[in-house]
Amino acid sequence: MSFQKFNLDPRLLRAVAASGYTIPTEVQDQAIPIAMEGRDLMASAQTGTGKTAVFVLAALQRLVAPPTIRGRGARVLVLTPTRELALQVTQAVHQLGRFTQPRAGTIVGGVPYDAQEKLLRMPLDFLVATPGRLLDHMQRGRVDFSRVELFVLDEADRMLDMGFIDDVERIASTVPKSRQTMLFSATLEGGVQGIAPRLLRDPARIELARVKERHASIEQRIHCADGLGHKQALLAHLLGDREVSQAIVFTATKRGAEQVAAILASQGHACAALHGDMSQGARNRTMERMRRGGVRVLVATDVAARGLDIKSVSHVINFDLPMRAEDYVHRIGRTGRCGLSGIAVSLVSPQDRDKLACIEHYTGQHLDRQVIPGLEPVIPEPRKSQGANCGRAFKAQGTRRSYRTSGRFAQKARSRH
Numbered sequence: 029m030s031f032q033k034f035n036l037d038p039r040l041l042r043a044v045a046a047s048g049y050t051i052p053t054e055v056q057d058q059a060i061p062i063a064m065e066g067r068d069l070m071a072s073a074q075t076g077t078g079k080t081a082v083f084v085l086a087a088l089q090r091l092v093a094p095p096t097i098r099g100r101g102a103r104v105l106v107l108t109p110t111r112e113l114a115l116q117v118t119q120a121v122h123q124l125g126r127f128t129q130p131r132a133g134t135i136v137g138g139v140p141y142d143a144q145e146k147l148l149r150m151p152l153d154f155l156v157a158t159p160g161r162l163l164d165h166m167q168r169g170r171v172d173f174s175r176v177e178l179f180v181l182d183e184a185d186r187m188l189d190m191g192f193i194d195d196v197e198r199i200a201s202t203v204p205k206s207r208q209t210m211l212f213s214a215t216l217e218g219g220v221q222g223i224a225p226r227l228l229r230d231p232a233r234i235e236l237a238r239v240k241e242r243h244a245s246i247e248q249r250i251h252c253a254d255g256l257g258h259k260q261a262l263l264a265h266l267l268g269d270r271e272v273s274q275a276i277v278f279t280a281t282k283r284g285a286e287q288v289a290a291i292l293a294s295q296g297h298a299c300a301a302l303h304g305d306m307s308q309g310a311r312n313r314t315m316e317r318m319r320r321g322g323v324r325v326l327v328a329t330d331v332a333a334r335g336l337d338i339k340s341v342s343h344v345i346n347f348d349l350p351m352r353a354e355d356y357v358h359r360i361g362r363t364g365r366c367g368l369s370g371i372a373v374s375l376v377s378p379q380d381r382d383k384l385a386c387i388e389h390y391t392g393q394h395l396d397r398q399v400i401p402g403l404e405p406v407i408p409e410p411r412k413s414q415g416a417n418c419g420r421a422f423k424a425q426g427t428r429r430s431y432r433t434s435g436r437f438a439q440k441a442r443s444r445h
C-alpha cells in the first residue's frame with residue numbers, strides 16, 4: 029500500500045513521490061497514522077528504518093494548518109544527540125517540505141552563536157537542535173517555546189548515553205504541556221523506559237524487531253582478507269560453489285563494480301554490473317535479466333541495489349563493506365526473502381576493520397569469522413572489543429585502486445575458473 033492512505037496533504041504526497049519513496053517502511057506504516065492523530069508516541073526504530081519521515085511528515089502536515097498562537101517561535105521542536113543527525117533531519121525537512129516551504133532552522137554546537145541568534149529572532153516553523161547549544165540559547169533568553177505544538181526526541185537512547193538527559197528534561201519543562209511528544213529510540217528498554225513517563229502522556233508504543241532478530245534467516249559470515257588480490261581469490265572460490273543460485277556482490281564504487289564484473293565475466297560467470305552511472309533503462313534491463321535468471325552474479329553499488337527484491341538471491345557478498353552500518357543491513361536484506369534462508373558473506377581487509385566494528389556494534393552481533401583452507405589470511409585480526417573504533421569517520425577505501433587481481437592470490441583466483 030502506498031503513502032496515499034495516510035491522508036497527507038497532496039503537496040506532501042508529491043514530495044514523498046519526488047523523494048523516491050513508494051512503499052512506507054514498517055515504522056512509517058505503524059507510526060504515521062498515530063502521529064497524525066496527534067497522540068503521543070514512543071517507537072523503537074533504529075537509523076535506516078525510515079523513522080525520520082514519520083515525524084517530519086506528521087510535523088509538516090501539522091504546519092499546513094495555521095498556528096493557534098501568534099508569535100515567532102517554532103511550532104515543531106526536534107532534539108537530536110548529534111550535529112550530524114540534526115543536519116540530516118533538517119535535510120529531510122527541506123526534502124519533504126519542498127512544496128510546502130516550512131521555515132526550518134538548525135541549532136547545533138561547534139558553530140558561532142551570532143548566526144544562530146539571528147535565526148532565533150526570525151519567525152520559524154521547525155527547529156532542529158542538539159540539547160547543549162539549545163540550552164545555552166535558552167539561558168541567554170533567546171528562545172521562545174510558547175508556540176511549540178510538537179516535540180520530538182530523536183535517538184533518545186543516544187541522548188541518554190551521551191549524558192544529555194538533564195538538558196532534555198530542562199528543555200521539555202519549558203515546552204507547553206499541551207504539546208504532542210514523540211520519542212524515537214533504538215530500544216525502549218533501560219533508561220528510556222525511565223524517562224518516558226516524565227516526557228510523554230499515555231503514549232502509543234511501537235516496537236520494531238531489532239536488526240538482529242529481523243535477520244534470523246540470514247547466515248552472516250566474515251572472511252578476513254589481506255588485500256584486494258586475496259578478496260578476488262575468495263570471491264572466485266565463493267562463486268564456485270553450486271549452492272550459490274544467484275548472488276549480489278557489492279562494491280564501494282561504480283568503477284569497482286565494473287572492474288569486478290569484468291573479471292568475473294572473464295572467469296566465465298554469467299554476470300552484470302549495476303550502478304548509478306547507468307541509464308535507468310539499462311538498469312531496468314539488467315534487473316530484468318537477473319529476475320529471469322539470465323544473470324547469476326550481479327555486481328552492484330548501494331545506490332543501484334536499493335529496492336531490489338529478487339527471491340532467488342541466495343548469497344550477498346560484500347566485496348567492500350559499506351560506508352554506513354545501516355547500509356550493511358539493507359544489503360544483506362537482499363537475500364533470505366519471502367521466508368527463504370540466505371547467506372551474507374563479507375570480505376574484510378585490514379582497512380575495513382573499523383567499518384566491521386561499526387556493523388557489529390549496530391547489529392549487536394559478533395559476526396562469525398570463517399577461513400577457507402588454502403585461502404587463509406596472513407595478516408592476523410587484532411583482538412579488540414566490538415564497536416571500539418565505531419565513532420571514527422569512515423575513510424573511503426579502494427576508491428582509486430584497481431580491482432584487478434594482483435599479488436600472491438592472482439594465480440589462484442584466475443586458475444579457479
Ligand code: AMP
Pocket residue numbers: 048049050051052053056074075076077078079080081
Ligand atoms: P532514517 O531511518 O529516517 O534515517 O531513513 C533511512 C533512509 O531511508 C533515508 O535515506 C531515507 O531517505 C530513506 N527512506 C525513508 N523512508 C523511505 C521509504 N518509504 N522508501 C524508501 N526510502 C525511504
